[in-house]
Amino acid sequence: MDIGINLERIGAILERDMRKFFRSPALMVSSMVFPLMQLIVLGYAFGGKIKNIHVALVDEDRGAESRTLRENLKSIEAGPKTFYVSDYSSVPDAVTDLRAGFVRAVIHIPHDYSRRVLQHDRPRIAFIEDNTDNFVTSQLYERVQQLAASLNAPLIAGRLPAAIDMQVVEVYPYIEYIKYLLSGSIAMSIFIVAMIGGGIVFIDDKARGLHEGYLVTPIRKAELVLGLNLAGALKGVMAGLTITLIGGLIAGIDRLWEPLRLFYLLLVLSAASLAMISFMFLVMVRVTDPLVPRAIFGVLNTLLFFPSGAIYPSEGFPVWLKWISVVDPFTYAVHALKNLLLKNTGFEGIYFDVFVLLGFSVLLMSACIALFQRQI
Amino acid sequence: MNAIEVHKLTKRFGDFTAVNEVSFTVAEGEIFGLLGPNGAGKTTLIRMLTTLTPPTSGAARVGGHDIVHDADGVRHAIGVIPQALTSDPELTARENVLIHAKLYGVEKSRRASLTTELLAAVDLESFSNQLVRTFSGGMRRRLEIARGLVHSPRILFLDEPTTGLDPVSRTNVWEMIDRLQKRSGLTILLTTHYMDEADKLCERIAIVDHGKLVALDTPARLKDSIPGADVVEAEFANLPSGTPAWREWLEQLRQLPQAAQVSEQDGSVHITSHSGPETVAALMDRARARGISVKRVTVQGTTLDDVFLHYTGRQLRDALQAGPRLDVTHLYK
Numbered sequence: 181m182d183i184g185i186n187l188e189r190i191g192a193i194l195e196r197d198m199r200k201f202f203r204s205p206a207l208m209v210s211s212m213v214f215p216l217m218q219l220i221v222l223g224y225a226f227g228g229k230i231k232n233i234h235v236a237l238v239d240e241d242r243g244a245e246s247r248t249l250r251e252n253l254k255s256i257e258a259g260p261k262t263f264y265v266s267d268y269s270s271v272p273d274a275v276t277d278l279r280a281g282f283v284r285a286v287i288h289i290p291h292d293y294s295r296r297v298l299q300h301d302r303p304r305i306a307f308i309e310d311n312t313d314n315f316v317t318s319q320l321y322e323r324v325q326q327l328a329a330s331l332n333a334p335l336i337a338g339r340l341p342a343a344i345d346m347q348v349v350e351v352y353p354y355i356e357y358i359k360y361l362l363s364g365s366i367a368m369s370i371f372i373v374a375m376i377g378g379g380i381v382f383i384d385d386k387a388r389g390l391h392e393g394y395l396v397t398p399i400r401k402a403e404l405v406l407g408l409n410l411a412g413a414l415k416g417v418m419a420g421l422t423i424t425l426i427g428g429l430i431a432g433i434d435r436l437w438e439p440l441r442l443f444y445l446l447l448v449l450s451a452a453s454l455a456m457i458s459f460m461f462l463v464m465v466r467v468t469d470p471l472v473p474r475a476i477f478g479v480l481n482t483l484l485f486f487p488s489g490a491i492y493p494s495e496g497f498p499v500w501l502k503w504i505s506v507v508d509p510f511t512y513a514v515h516a517l518k519n520l521l522l523k524n525t526g527f528e529g530i531y532f533d534v535f536v537l538l539g540f541s542v543l544l545m546s547a548c549i550a551l552f553q554r555q556i
Numbered sequence: 557m558n559a560i561e562v563h564k565l566t567k568r569f570g571d572f573t574a575v576n577e578v579s580f581t582v583a584e585g586e587i588f589g590l591l592g593p594n595g596a597g598k599t600t601l602i603r604m605l606t607t608l609t610p611p612t613s614g615a616a617r618v619g620g621h622d623i624v625h626d627a628d629g630v631r632h633a634i635g636v637i638p639q640a641l642t643s644d645p646e647l648t649a650r651e652n653v654l655i656h657a658k659l660y661g662v663e664k665s666r667r668a669s670l671t672t673e674l675l676a677a678v679d680l681e682s683f684s685n686q687l688v689r690t691f692s693g694g695m696r697r698r699l700e701i702a703r704g705l706v707h708s709p710r711i712l713f714l715d716e717p718t719t720g721l722d723p724v725s726r727t728n729v730w731e732m733i734d735r736l737q738k739r740s741g742l743t744i745l746l747t748t749h750y751m752d753e754a755d756k757l758c759e760r761i762a763i764v765d766h767g768k769l770v771a772l773d774t775p776a777r778l779k780d781s782i783p784g785a786d787v788v789e790a791e792f793a794n795l796p797s798g799t800p801a802w803r804e805w806l807e808q809l810r811q812l813p814q815a816a817q818v819s820e821q822d823g824s825v826h827i828t829s830h831s832g833p834e835t836v837a838a839l840m841d842r843a844r845a846r847g848i849s850v851k852r853v854t855v856q857g858t859t860l861d862d863v864f865l866h867y868t869g870r871q872l873r874d875a876l877q878a879g880p881r882l883d884v885t886h887l888y889k
Contacts, residue, residue: 192658200646203687393642393700396606397659398631556608 185406189399193407194414201377201415211372211419212426219365219427222491223358230319233263236274236283243294249305252327253287262323271308278310285309285320355522358431362424363517364490367510369423370416370453371484378412378460379473387470392556401554409457409545416453421446424521433521444520448530451537452513458544459509465551488514512536559584559711559743560605565614567600567767574600576767577614582745582760584710587737589758590747591860597767598747599639602715605745606636619711632660635704639715639747641696645689649680649699652688653706660707674702678732694725698732705736712736714746718753730756751860761860763867770867779858782866783816786832787856790839791824793849805848812838824852832857 201207237253239246257264266283268274274286288306296303307324311317385391394404424445428436435441463480464473487494487501488510494502505511512533519529560582567575575597582588590598603609605618607627616623619633643652653671662670675684678698688696697717704712717733718726734757737744748754754761755775763771763778771778795802797820809825810818814835817828829835832855843850 186661188661189659192655195658196644196647196651196655199651200644203646389638389640389642390644391642392608392638392640393656393703394659395608396631396634396636396638397656398628398661399659555610556603 184400184402186400186403189403190407190410193394193399193404194411197377197408197411198414200381201411207373207376207381207415208419210376211369211415212422214372215365215369215423216426216430218368219358219361219423220430223356223361223431226357226361226491230316231261233285233316233320234283235263235265235320236268236277236286237265237289238268238271238274238286239289240291241289241293245294245297245303246289249289249293249327249331252330256323256327260323262319271306275308278308281310283310284313284316287324352523356431359433359522360518361491362427362431362433362521363514364485364488365427366420366423366449366517367452367456367488367490367513368481368485369419370449370456370513371481371510373416373419374412374453374456374460375473375477375480377415378408378457379464379477380470382408382461382464383467383470383473386468395554395556401552402549405461405545405549405552409454409461409548412457412460413450413453416457417446417449420449420453424449424517428521435524436521438524440526441520441524444527444530445517447534448513448516448520448537451534451541452509452516454541455509455513455537455544458541458548461548462544462551465548466553484508484510487511490514509537509540512540557584558582559586560588560616560618560745562605562616563614565601565604565616566612567597567604567609568612574767575604575611578764578767578769579614580762580769580772582743584743585737585741587733587744587746587757587759589754589761590745590764591749591751591754591761591864592747592764593749596749596764598749598764599715600767601764602713602745602747605630606634606713607631632707633710635707635709635712637697637700637704637712637714637717639719641693641700643688643696643700643703646687648685648687649675649691649702650684652699653703656703657706662707670706674705675699677705677736678702679728692725694721694728697721697725697729701729701732701736709742711743711745714744716747716749718748718750726753733757751864755860763864765864765868771863775860778860778863782858782862783830786829786835786858788827788829788832788835788839788853789824789856790827790853791851792843793851795848797823805846808842808846809839812842 235253237250239250253265256262263285265287268277268286271286271288274283274288277283278286286306286308288308290304290306293303293305295301305328307321309317309320425436463476467473483504486492487497487505487508489505490510494505494511497505516530516533516537519525519533523529558581560580562581563579564577565575565579566573566577578597578601580588590601592598600609604611605616605623607623607630610624618630621627621629621633623630643649644655647655650671653674654667657667657671672681672684675681678701680695680699680702683691683695688699691699701712701714701717714733718729721729730753733744733746736742746753746757758775760772760774761778762769771781773781792805795805806818806820806825809815809827812818812827812829812835814829814831815827816830819826827835827839836853836855839853840850
């Protein structure tokens with residue numbers, strides 16, 4: 181059946197692009213260095229538990245119960261090291277240092293604390309916090325709540341527990357942030373290849389007149405678009421697979437080398453690469469100014485990467501951002517990669533994402549072919 | 557049979573008319589030149605004929621195929637070397653030609669040998685495996701000519717084939733075009749703004765200005781069509797300008813055979829003549845008879861520049877190239 185597509189011509193465009201890619205190490209390196217750097221720096225910067233927060237302690241009581249409290253604070257200082265305390269003589273002094281940023285919180289034990297504890301007269305401790313840093317505040321607050329709970333616990337536990345106890349079962353081992361971030365870094369490497377190969381190089385070639393040399397041949401625009409897209413997708417798969425393997429080793433992904441898992445990874449990478457390169461071509465199909473892809477690189481990166489759930493779960497997004505994530509190919513790539521890398525799911529964990537990505541590709545490539553200008 | 561037939565071809569970009577009802581034909585095996593300055597509409601015209609740009613109105617057939625209704629037929633029949641260097645710098649010369657062979661559907665069994673033959677034909681055989689980014693402008697242009705011939709087209713379009721090349725590369729490209737045409741009987745349509753290029757290569761020349769075709773003929777006939785276009789310039793050793801003798805001598809020069817106009821400039825005399833050699837011979841005879849010593853005499857023949865000036869009322873704006881002035885003083889001493 182003559183469907184008007186000559187595979188040999190598509191192959192010629194594919195061959196041309198791949199030869200150029202292998203002779204341009206800058207593209208290969210830039211598509212891999214940035215995502216790896218991001219994975220390592222962000223993965224380790226965000227992944228660690230916050231420790232050694234400086235807390236001011238103003239003990240105006242100095243009684244038996246405040247000593248117990250102080251011992252509990254010291255045990256945290258020696259154990260989990262969430263914070264360390266420095267003694268202050270007055271609350272105003274401590275608050276002044278809090279405002280100046282020398283301490284992150286102030287614990288105030290009032291002068292009648294021990295007496296109220298012993299008299300069961302609503303004893304209170306003040307926890308004054310610097311709430312400009314949510315990460316530090318939440319860590320401190322969690323620890324102080326634990327401390328309060330231990331102080332409120334009865335000395336002798338009842339034979340039958342009165343409170344409802346929730347048993348938490350974790351399905352997967354603890355996931356370090358670097359592992360969580362890996363899927364985003366892989367998608368990012370594909371995006372960079374699409375941006376440079378499908379955007380910058382495509383427009384540069386157009387501006388240098390190289391396309392004119394191909395447009396005078398009998399090649400059809402569908403063949404040209406398909407050839408360029410397939411070449412871009414192939415480059416994306418190569419970059420994505422490299423980051424998957426190197427990043428997987430750095431992040432410590434278990435059983436990465438299982439053949440079936442690698443096959444599924446390759447499937448997701450192929451679908452994601454095709455979708456992203458098609459997206460990029462559609463954005464660039466009518467662009468002629470070489471400055472445009474360079475100018476919108478950052479915008480597209482922000483608009484596609486952050487709403488994808490790569491670094492923060494999309495459940496926390498406002499509605500408008502959720503809609504961006506719905507139409508963002510990154511979202512499905514990141515979701516499928518997380519399923520494979522963090523949960524080692526089978527096909528059931530990726531088929532929907534692969535289907536959506538391939539659907540995206542068909543839709544976007546059709547639009548590219550329709551909009552591509554065969555004539556100058 | 558005509559290889560190219562153009563009838564009232566027009567291209568407008570908004571209010572601007574780039575090509576205005578141009579009509580001409582090119583015979584099979586002919587080298588046809590479109591001569592005009594930058595912006596004259598040559599490239600737009602060639603882009604329409606090579607199906608890169610759709611015409612606004614008019615019609616054209618290239619290799620027997622209509623450029624609008626049978627664009628694919630046209631693309632198979634022609635080889636195109638666009639004005640910009642379009643070979644891929646990151647590929648080798650051989651790869652560039654091979655990829656085009658695939659795009660044109662050249663049989664797999666013939667591709668390798670054909671590529672070798674074509675690279676040899678353009679003197680790039682020994683550079684076939686070098687990356688094109690290492691090539692000079694002239695080498696790239698030659699490679700692109702080889703690439704344009706990969707599917708053995710009957711018609712070759714060359715858009716300003718030597719623009720930006722050094723004189724040696726230009727001469728090489730000219731020789732190559734001439735050789736290829738003689739060997740394969742190709743029909744060649746080239747655009748240029750170089751007078752000498754059009755004069756040397758083309759059998760017929762169409763002068764294009766402001767999108768219009770203003771003259772079309774062989775270079776010789778175009779030159780002959782201009783009256784009084786030879787310029788004789790002479791200086792005299794023992795005749796100070798401004799003197800009564802000088803003025804009398806100028807009157808005598810105005811009587812010279814074939815002289816159309818005589819003027820004085822910085823102590824030398826300029827004579828516009830219908831026949832430079834005839835005027836010079838008479839000038840030397842009369843100078844000898846009057847005992848006037850001729851210090852220098854030059855004859856500048858009619859150039860395509862004069863033709864362009866004659867038909868358009870101005871000189872080529874950015875490619876002003878006067879023809880070589882021939883000092884003939886010694887011949888008459």
